[in-house]
Amino acid sequence: MAPTYVSKTEEAIEREVFEGTKKKDIAMTITSQRWQRSGSCPKGTIPIRRIQKHNLNEDDFHGNGTKRSSKLKNKVGNLKYTTNTMANHSVALVQTQGYSYSGAKVDIKVWNPYVEKEDEYSISHVSIQNGGHHDFELVETGWAADGSTTTGCFDLICPGFVQVNHEIALGGAIYPVSSPNGLPYQITVYIFKDPMTNNWWVNYGESINIGYWPGELFMLLKYHGIMVKWGGDVYSSRVRTHPGHTATCMGSGHKPPSMFVDCGTMKRMRVEQNSQPLMIPEWSTTIVDEYRCYNILYEVDYVDDPIFYYGGPGRSPWCP
DSSP: OOOSOOOOOOHHHHHHHHHHHHHHOOOEEOOOBGGGGGOOOOTTOOOOOOOOGGGOOHHHHSOSSSSGGGGTSSOSSOGGGGBOOOTTEEEEEEEEEEEEEEEEEEEEEOOOOOOOSTTOEEEEEEEEEEEOSSBEEEEEEEEEEESSSOSOOOGGGSSSOEEOOSSOOTTOOBSSOOOTTSOOEEEEEEEEEOTTTOOEEEEETTTEEEEEEOGGGOSSTTTOEEEEEEEEEEEOTTSSOSSSOOOOOBTTSOOTTTOGGGSEEEEEEEEEETTOOOBOOSSOEEEESOTTTSEEEEEOTTSSSOEEEEEBOSSBTTBO
């Protein structure tokens, strides 16, 4: 119930980069959730969010074509059942590929973006993927805001993920969160593959191994990833529609580059490639579906460590 392998970083380089970013950045890494103020779970147990009776609808959680559970519903076998063409998604991403990836890490500033409809959500995440554009497997972690609990299959509602930690409740509210007139707060998340078991682990706050996706869930990711992505994603049936675009926000709801401190922000983006230690991606590109609605700024030149700004308000005078 623990990883057999922990990635070895290039200590001198990593320490130099990390210390440099810490001196310049006042963001605070979060290791707490709101529910923890009311108690804790003993070792040997895990915290599980309550699911209300009115949300226990089979179609809400399993494969009606619009839910993210389709990625895991048929876990082993024919890849046609993992099809996801990213319909109804609008993304703002940094992407790297070209190597075999066994891990990815990032610091993500935490916001509470506005979500307009019950069947919509906004996420900020890091993901590792293998497969083509239409048929692929991926694992991802980060934070999410949604209008209700019926927007898809996340956290322990999804079949397959094995939680082992008693401190973190998947889907639990993070506290505190960043605000335009307050302090910035961030989380550090890290996905890595255990080469002995082929399990994909999720680490939180650089100290807590929350749990893992068993290797037998996958056909392609059982071996390695071929692509890593960092960024924001808004899900709605009203993205890429003008007029009538959704007002669901991405990141903080502010578009870069107007006010960097108030934007969605990702720092210390790292990958494990070809079984090497964690490192800054050697090559990366940006992807944005609707720059008038959700924009990006990727600072990679003349800085010690790349910084990715992203987000936007959705519907606005520039995105009707």
